[in-house]
Amino acid sequence: MKLMFYGAAREVTGSCYGVEVNGKKILVDCGLHQGSDNGFGQNFAFYPGEVDRVVITHAHIDHSGRLPLLVKQGFHGKIYATEPTCELLEIMLRDSAHIQEVESGWRNRKQKRAGDVVAPPLYTMEDAEKVFSMLVPCRYDELIDTGDGASIRFVDAGHLLGSAYIEMLLKEDKVNKKIVFSGDIGVPGHPLIRDPQYIKEADYVVMESTYGDRVREPVFDHVTDLAAAIDSTLGKGGNVICPAFAVGRTQGLLYNLREIKERGLVKSVPDFKVYLDSPLASAATKIYSGENVAYLDDEAAALIKSGVQPLWFEGLHIIESVDESKKLNDDVSPKVIISSSGMCDAGRIRHHLKHNLWRRECAVVFSGFQANGTLGRTLIDGIASNVTLFGEEIAVRCRIFNFRTMSAHADKDGLLKWIGAFESALSRVFVVHGEHDICAAFSVLLGELGYNAVAPKYSAIYDLLSNEMILEGRDIVRRGEPEYVARRETPVYQRLMLAGTRLIEVITRNKGGANKDLGKFADQIDALSNKWDR
Numbered sequence: 251m252k253l254m255f256y257g258a259a260r261e262v263t264g265s266c267y268g269v270e271v272n273g274k275k276i277l278v279d280c281g282l283h284q285g286s287d288n289g290f291g292q293n294f295a296f297y298p299g300e301v302d303r304v305v306i307t308h309a310h311i312d313h314s315g316r317l318p319l320l321v322k323q324g325f326h327g328k329i330y331a332t333e334p335t336c337e338l339l340e341i342m343l344r345d346s347a348h349i350q351e352v353e354s355g356w357r358n359r360k361q362k363r364a365g366d367v368v369a370p371p372l373y374t375m376e377d378a379e380k381v382f383s384m385l386v387p388c389r390y391d392e393l394i395d396t397g398d399g400a401s402i403r404f405v406d407a408g409h410l411l412g413s414a415y416i417e418m419l420l421k422e423d424k425v426n427k428k429i430v431f432s433g434d435i436g437v438p439g440h441p442l443i444r445d446p447q448y449i450k451e452a453d454y455v456v457m458e459s460t461y462g463d464r465v466r467e468p469v470f471d472h473v474t475d476l477a478a479a480i481d482s483t484l485g486k487g488g489n490v491i492c493p494a495f496a497v498g499r500t501q502g503l504l505y506n507l508r509e510i511k512e513r514g515l516v517k518s519v520p521d522f523k524v525y526l527d528s529p530l531a532s533a534a535t536k537i538y539s540g541e542n543v544a545y546l547d548d549e550a551a552a553l554i555k556s557g558v559q560p561l562w563f564e565g566l567h568i569i570e571s572v573d574e575s576k577k578l579n580d581d582v583s584p585k586v587i588i589s590s591s592g593m594c595d596a597g598r599i600r601h602h603l604k605h606n607l608w609r610r611e612c613a614v615v616f617s618g619f620q621a622n623g624t625l626g627r628t629l630i631d632g633i634a635s636n637v638t639l640f641g642e643e644i645a646v647r648c649r650i651f652n653f654r655t656m657s658a659h660a661d662k663d664g665l666l667k668w669i670g671a672f673e674s675a676l677s678r679v680f681v682v683h684g685e686h687d688i689c690a691a692f693s694v695l696l697g698e699l700g701y702n703a704v705a706p707k708y709s710a711i712y713d714l715l716s717n718e719m720i721l722e723g724r725d726i727v728r729r730g731e732p733e734y735v736a737r738r739e740t741p742v743y744q745r746l747m748l749a750g751t752r753l754i755e756v757i758t759r760n761k762g763g764a765n766k767d768l769g770k771f772a773d774q775i776d777a778l779s780n781k782w783d784r
């Protein structure tokens with residue numbers, strides 16, 4: 251019975267963990283590495299054909315975006331996720347495949363011109379579509395026997411529609427162990443989705459630490475502050491531009507805007523128009539307002555019951571085509587535009603920024619995490635008087651708002667409350683899904699509070715029966731340098747490192763084998779080492 255760390259180990263993206271029970275391998279999450287190139291950075295530290303089944307905590311791409319690659323490389327088992335997650339995965343993986351195809355085409359044209367070898371996209375639409383038939387939609391709080399001594403239960407994480415913690419119950423050699431995977435932990439009081447739940451019992455916990463280093467300001471009134479920003483901007487004849495993540499953040503904004511309209515909080519232009527300019531966001535919004543009422547919080551469910559659509563209001567316009575999107579820039583009437591990407595590093599939002607950043611009467615409203623190096627981060631930090639968009643220098647003159655407390659990730663206090671809810675003694679807490687130093691610092695903090703906590707390294711392996719580390723793994727991110735070390739190593743060398751990681755796994759699986767076989771195996775490895783140790 252083992253636990254392996256294949257991603258989000260001392261980094262924020264690429265969530266992927268392995269559990270081995272009775273010789274079968276279960277994968278928990280299969281996320282895309284973001285901020286890394288699409289070459290080596292996305293390789294698996296195991297053979298996808300060896301994986302028997304997959305469990306997904308939620309639909310965000312850093313938890314699910316490598317599923318098509320897993321299938322392309324030989325996985326053919328079942329993928330368990332909650333009902334809304336399955337629906338959201340269909341649109342998100344299609345969108346991701348589309349991006350992979352477009353970026354690969356663009357990269358290859360450039361490489362061809364430079365005389366370099368061209369590479370196929372990481373995965374195609376066809377690969378993504380193969381994932382959908384493997385999905386097993388599940389409900390919250392039901393114990394699901396996935397066979398071979400493993401059962402799982404999804405518990406509401408309050409982070410995104412359908413988001414879940416996974417309780418995994420394992421039985422091997424008459425020994426029972428329970429691991430809880432936190433996925434992303436949400437915050438109470440978020441619009442539309444229910445408050446995060448708490449779990450009381452586990453032997454092991456694998457928990458996120460995204461905001462493990464900070465306590466956010468007390469929750470303020472989003473609606474009043476957002477309304478004030480809109481009121482003053484529209485009153486001056488300007489536009490309000492909202493960069494937002496298509497799934498989650500956009501729906502939160504629509505919910506707030508409906509309330510603002512209903513309460514008449516914008517006096518300057520009471521019948522103001524709102525344009526939702528993101529096909530992915532529109533598709534996701536339908537899932538939030540469709541047949542998933544049972545997954546919404548009581549407030550949203552009550553609205554629907556009384557005949558009010560929580561994400562729909564007078565003056566909301568959905569923009570589908572690129573032409574329509576461009577036409578918005580010719581329309582001089584003050585308005586609100588919601589578009590993606592949330593961090594302004596790609597997508598239609600960049601056109602809207604080009605046409606509005608230089609206008610003093612306009613405003614940009616941020617409401618989500620802005621990673622280092624993105625245009626969004628540059629704008630909220632206020633460090634540039636000009637930015638380059640589509641090869642053109644654009645002056646930054648408009649007002650910039652940053653409503654950070656609208657984030658759907660628990661802060662340090664929220665994380666401590668979550669782990670503090672466990673009543674049983676925890677054998678070990680594995681701290682993952684945080685920037686390098688944050689994972690380390692949060693595990694030290696848990697240690698001071700009396701937990702046996704560790705921030706495991708990439709490809710580390712732990713034995714769950716003895717609670718011992720079998721393989722330390724390696725630190726793939728250098729201190730103070732958020733970029734992958736992988737970028738400085740050649741792809742072939744990286745392949746070799748992965749082959750080495752796999753060898754260790756194969757060795758651990760042979761524990762208890764016949765002496766004759768183990769001896770032969772050792773001889774072969776020794777011969778190989780002698781050959782190459784030069």
Ligand SMILES: [Zn+2]
Pocket residue numbers: 308310409410434
């Ligand atoms: Zn998430």
